[in-house]
Amino acid sequence: xxxxARARRSAPAPEATGKICLWLRNEAGRRGVPVLRxxxxxxxxxxxxxxxxxxxxxxxxxxxxxSGRRFNRxxxxxxxxxxxxxxxxxxxxxxxxxxxxxxVICAPxxxxxxxxxxxxxxxxxxxxxxxxxxxLLGYDHETARDAEQMEALERRVLASLGIADPYTVxx
Numbered sequence: 001x002x003x004x005a006r007a008r009r010s011a012p013a014p015e016a017t018g019k020i021c022l023w024l025r026n027e028a029g030r031r032g033v034p035v036l037r038x039x040x041x042x043x044x045x046x047x048x049x050x051x052x053x054x055x056x057x058x059x060x061x062x063x064x065x066x067s068g069r070r071f072n073r074x075x076x077x078x079x080x081x082x083x084x085x086x087x088x089x090x091x092x093x094x095x096x097x098x099x100x101x102x103x104v105i106c107a108p109x110x111x112x113x114x115x116x117x118x119x120x121x122x123x124x125x126x127x128x129x130x131x132x133x134x135x136l137l138g139y140d141h142e143t144a145r146d147a148e149q150m151e152a153l154e155r156r157v158l159a160s161l162g163i164a165d166p167y168t169v170x171x
Contacts, residue, residue, distance in 0.1 A: 019055045020044070021098075026062040028107035033062055034125050042126045045157050048137050055098040058133065060105060068106030083109045084128040086135035103132040118170040123158075127166045130157050 020043050024036050039060060043049055049056060063071070068081030075085065088101040105128055114124035134150055141147035155165050 019052055019098075020049055021055060021057040023057070023059045024062070025060070026107075027067065028062045028064045032111050032121055033107050034122055038122070038126070039129060042129050042161065043133065045160050046130060046133055046137075047153075047157070049133070057099045058136070059102040060129070061102065062105050062107050065106060065108045068104065068109060071104050081106045081109050083113060084132040086132045088136045088138075100133070100136040103129065103136070105129065105132070119164075119166065123163045124166070126161060126163055127154065127158060130154055 020040070022036070022040060022043060024039060026033055043058065065081045069079065071085055072082045073079045075087070076082075083106060085104040086101065087104070089097065089099040091097040091099075105125070110124050110128055111121050113119075114121040117124070131150075131154060134153060139146070139150045139153065141150050151167055155167070158164070158166060
């Protein structure tokens with residue numbers, strides 16, 4: 001099995017991610033995809049994850065365009081690859097689970113968007129990861145008010161990582 005396709009589990013680093021167990025599988029190849037430690041750092045900057053008293057588990061799958069398109073078509077009915085898909089875990093009644101859910105991040109889409117928006121690709125990966133996790137935590141952008149709340153939180157988290165406001169238009 002190629003190194004880029006291996007499933008990897010992070011050992012939680014208390015100073016970085018609190019009580020997060022991250023499973024990362026990269027099926028898109030190494031080029032331009034951040035390393036596991038970057039994802040851990042980004043997760044560690046999300047206040048709701050830092051404040052958790054119990055463990056949280058998250059699965060991230062990095063895919064190419066064909067798989068990204070297939071996931072988006074199958075689960076959202078949209079026939080194109082998108083940047084990030086969030087699949088929250090819904091425990092059974094009475095079940096206690098720390099599993100937040102799954103993210104599918106399409107590496108070529110994130111890279112293309114970063115180029116088009118004149119952003120640093122790694123910063124855009126951070127934004128899409130944080131955006132996806134916020135969806136898993138129950139945030140959404142269906143209404144203007146919800147979008148403002150979610151974007152404000154994204155801005156704060158990214159700023160704490162030294163990443164510029166992703167909603168600022170760049171010339």
